[in-house]
Amino acid sequence: MTIDAGAMISVGLFGGVCAFAVVAGLAFLRQSRKSSQALSRLQRQNAGLNLGLDRLETILNTDEQRVIVWSGNGEPPQIWGILPEESGVPRAPSKLLAFGSWLTSKCAADLENSLDRLFTSGETFCVTLKTAVGSYVEAAGRTTGGAVVLRLRDLTGERRMQAELAARNARISGELHMLHALLNAMPAPAWQSDAEGTLIWANRAYAQAVDAPDAATAVREGSAFMDAAGRDAMRRERNEDGCFRARLPLVAAGQRRVFEVTDVTANVGSAGLAIDISELEQVRKELSRAQEFHGRTLDQLATAVAIFGADRRLQFYNAAYRQLWDLDPAFLESNPEDGAILDALRSGRKIPEQADYRSWRKNMLEAYQSLEAKENWWHLPDARTLRVISNPNPHGGVTYIYENVTEQIDLESRYNALARVQGETLDNLSEAVAVFGSDGRLRLWNPAFGQIWQMDPEQLDGVPHINQVVAACTLGEEERLAWEELVRNVTGLLDNRTQAAGRMERYDGTVLDFVTVPLPDGGTLVTFVDVTDSVNVERALLEKNEALEEADQLKNAFIQHVSYELRSPLTNIIGFAQLLTNPKFGELSVKQDEYANYILSSSSALLAIINDILDLATIDAGIMELDVAEIDVAATVAAAVEGLRDRLEEDQILLQTHVPDDIGTMIADEKRLRQVLFNLIANAIRYSEKNGVVDVSCNRLADDVVFVVKDHGLGIPADVLSQVFNRFVGHDTGSKRQGAGLGLSIVKSFVELHGGQVDIDSREGEGTTVTCTFPATPKASSQVAAE
Numbered sequence: 001m002t003i004d005a006g007a008m009i010s011v012g013l014f015g016g017v018c019a020f021a022v023v024a025g026l027a028f029l030r031q032s033r034k035s036s037q038a039l040s041r042l043q044r045q046n047a048g049l050n051l052g053l054d055r056l057e058t059i060l061n062t063d064e065q066r067v068i069v070w071s072g073n074g075e076p077p078q079i080w081g082i083l084p085e086e087s088g089v090p091r092a093p094s095k096l097l098a099f100g101s102w103l104t105s106k107c108a109a110d111l112e113n114s115l116d117r118l119f120t121s122g123e124t125f126c127v128t129l130k131t132a133v134g135s136y137v138e139a140a141g142r143t144t145g146g147a148v149v150l151r152l153r154d155l156t157g158e159r160r161m162q163a164e165l166a167a168r169n170a171r172i173s174g175e176l177h178m179l180h181a182l183l184n185a186m187p188a189p190a191w192q193s194d195a196e197g198t199l200i201w202a203n204r205a206y207a208q209a210v211d212a213p214d215a216a217t218a219v220r221e222g223s224a225f226m227d228a229a230g231r232d233a234m235r236r237e238r239n240e241d242g243c244f245r246a247r248l249p250l251v252a253a254g255q256r257r258v259f260e261v262t263d264v265t266a267n268v269g270s271a272g273l274a275i276d277i278s279e280l281e282q283v284r285k286e287l288s289r290a291q292e293f294h295g296r297t298l299d300q301l302a303t304a305v306a307i308f309g310a311d312r313r314l315q316f317y318n319a320a321y322r323q324l325w326d327l328d329p330a331f332l333e334s335n336p337e338d339g340a341i342l343d344a345l346r347s348g349r350k351i352p353e354q355a356d357y358r359s360w361r362k363n364m365l366e367a368y369q370s371l372e373a374k375e376n377w378w379h380l381p382d383a384r385t386l387r388v389i390s391n392p393n394p395h396g397g398v399t400y401i402y403e404n405v406t407e408q409i410d411l412e413s414r415y416n417a418l419a420r421v422q423g424e425t426l427d428n429l430s431e432a433v434a435v436f437g438s439d440g441r442l443r444l445w446n447p448a449f450g451q452i453w454q455m456d457p458e459q460l461d462g463v464p465h466i467n468q469v470v471a472a473c474t475l476g477e478e479e480r481l482a483w484e485e486l487v488r489n490v491t492g493l494l495d496n497r498t499q500a501a502g503r504m505e506r507y508d509g510t511v512l513d514f515v516t517v518p519l520p521d522g523g524t525l526v527t528f529v530d531v532t533d534s535v536n537v538e539r540a541l542l543e544k545n546e547a548l549e550e551a552d553q554l555k556n557a558f559i560q561h562v563s564y565e566l567r568s569p570l571t572n573i574i575g576f577a578q579l580l581t582n583p584k585f586g587e588l589s590v591k592q593d594e595y596a597n598y599i600l601s602s603s604s605a606l607l608a609i610i611n612d613i614l615d616l617a618t619i620d621a622g623i624m625e626l627d628v629a630e631i632d633v634a635a636t637v638a639a640a641v642e643g644l645r646d647r648l649e650e651d652q653i654l655l656q657t658h659v660p661d662d663i664g665t666m667i668a669d670e671k672r673l674r675q676v677l678f679n680l681i682a683n684a685i686r687y688s689e690k691n692g693v694v695d696v697s698c699n700r701l702a703d704d705v706v707f708v709v710k711d712h713g714l715g716i717p718a719d720v721l722s723q724v725f726n727r728f729v730g731h732d733t734g735s736k737r738q739g740a741g742l743g744l745s746i747v748k749s750f751v752e753l754h755g756g757q758v759d760i761d762s763r764e765g766e767g768t769t770v771t772c773t774f775p776a777t778p779k780a781s782s783q784v785a786a787e
Contacts, residue, residue, distance in 0.1 A: 066152040087154040088131030194269040209252040310396025438522030476507035489516040626669040640677035658697035684711035710769040716762040
């Protein structure tokens with residue numbers, strides 16, 4: 001039988017696989033039994049470890065401590081244990097690890113630094129820490145098996161007392177060291193002695209003051225800073241608290257200085273400090289002198305000043321303050337409080353009345369807490385106005401300044417009113433006004449200026465230069481020349497500027513008068529007045545005046561000619577009338593004699609008028625000469641009265657003369673003086689009622705002789721009184737015939753020729769009084785005539 005080789009191989013392989021499977025199964029069973037045994041052993045070990053860990057945790061949690069372990073594998077630290085709440089250590093892990101939240105800032109910083117060194121270099125530590133509640137905790141740090149452990153324990157009993165004492169000792173030592181360092185840095189000598197008075201410490205300034213090389217040498221040698229007198233004073237003048245304070249002159253570093261010495265003693269010894277106040281004393285003396293000088297200066301001021309200290313009491317006041325409030329000097333010298341002064345002023349009704357005085361007073365006293373000066377306005381009951389400035393002093397207190405601004409406000413009010421009035425006046429003037437500054441620019445103008453030169457307000461508001469104003473105007477040649485003169489006056493740099501005036505005629509026929517007035521501030525005022533109408537009227541008046549003068553010359557020539565031509569035949573008429581009335585040439589019938597007398601009286605009156613006209617013409621021609629001589633005043637008055645005797649009897653007028661017997665003489669033209677009196681009395685008779693009275697008086701006053709003629713008749717109306725001395729001016733006298741109106745004109749001319757004057761006073765229904773004053777010794781007749 002033949003066996004296939006391939007089958008043999010397959011059977012062999014199958015047998016091998018089965019054998020391997022049996023062997024592998026047996027090995028697996030054996031290994032599984034070993035693993036089960038190892039697992040049981042490990043479980044027993046884990047249970048033992050967990051039990052130990054629980055026991056350790058129980059032990060840690062039952063002991064009064066907190067343990068923090070950092071394993072270093074990035075996991076959060078583990079915390080065991082517990083501490084009482086009064087220890088100040090928080091229980092929450094998050095708060096426990098925030099050391100700054102339950103430790104003092106210094107202790108928290110020290111703990112952080114210790115932990116940093118423990119983590120980096122493994123340096124262990126054990127420190128006492130103070131919590132925020134004032135308790136003490138011991139912190140110990142170390143490394144164990146690659147982990148960092150921090151243990152916190154609450155200190156109690158003696159350990160706590162030791163910790164507190166150690167902390168207190170460290171604090172006191174630090175404070176003493178810091179105090180010694182501070183005193184060493186001070187320039188003032190400082191020292192410390194024991195209970196027996198032995199020097200145990202001194203600073204560097206002490207050593208310098210006693211000329212020792214250093215403080216240790218000064219202590220060792222016991223060098224005394226105070227002299228014997230100072231030590232005696234220190235023993236005598238200590239107060240009950242053992243403190244001595246005084247200013248003493250002492251020698252320090254070879255120089256005599258003034259020190260503010262403070263020394264305090266206790267049962268363990270004493271300590272002192274001496275501050276050099278020599279410069280302060282010098283400054284204080286200078287300040288005292290300056291204050292005295294300033295006080296004298298402030299007393300000379302018209303402005304009231306009062307200075308209050310930080311305690312709100314009056315420290316200084318000047319004479320103006322005392323006069324302003326009229327307070328009792330004794331009250332002011334008692335250094336009253338600010339509020340007390342306000343109360344005193346209120347009770348005297350010297351400060352403004354307030355609806356709520358308490359609030360107002362409180363507001364005023366707030367100046368002591370203010371950092372800046374305050375200003376108030378007080379309207380006093382006596383109509384005065386005060387500007388009150390409360391200025392806080394840098395070192396406390398307030399300085400009050402009371403400025404009487406009553407007159408200033410009144411002046412300002414009047415100035416503002418005047419400015420408004422002037423502005424309104426300027427704007428409503430018909431004259432054009434412009435003010436140019438020293439730089440030639442237009443500073444001020446009124447509407448009339450813009451209208452007269454046809455310029456818009458926008459152009460003028462732009463402060464144009466005078467050259468721009470000229471360029472904007474349409475000017476003729478004459479106007480341009482006038483403006484060039486104006487430009488020179490406005491922009492000229494002459495030292496002595498003077499006022500200038502001129503006239504220009506514009507191209508449209510308008511005539512302007514302009515004036516430039518230099519102003520004190522360097523500016524120039526220019527005014528333009530439209531005088532076109534005045535010029536036209538002036539021209540017309542000049543032409544009319546020339547015509548009137550020619551007519552007057554013709555009139556005078558005519559009157560002179562007619563008067564001269566009438567005088568000769570009139571003289572003949574008078575002569576023949578006198579012959580007719582003379583009985584030598586035959587008797588006349590009654591009617592003929594009456595007619596002849598009428599002819600004679602009328603001719604005489606006409607001759608008087610013609611003579612007056614000729615006299616006036618002579619005076620107008622300037623050829624009238626007075627025949628002055630010494631005359632008897634009383635006789636002249638009597639002669640003038642005698643010439644009017646018939647008229648007085650005819651009109652039944654009583655003439656009363658009042659001429660002193662010692663009137664004496666005067667220098668005058670007797671004929672003209674008699675003519676003056678004749679005309680005055682004749683006028684008085686004409687304007688007097690029947691049975692009226694005319695008073696003629698004469699008196700000598702100083703170097704003058706005064707003649708007064710007074711009637712009690714109709715009087716002269718007010719509208720006629722101003723014209724009575726004009727020629728041919730008269731007014732109706734009722735039933736009497738009105739005169740020619742030459743009498744008073746003749747009187748005035750003759751009186752003025754003598755160098756005198758005529759005054760007239762009249763009231764309707766009361767009469768008229770004419771007063772003629774002649775100089776007792778007039779000028780020479782030739783001079784009078786020439787004038």
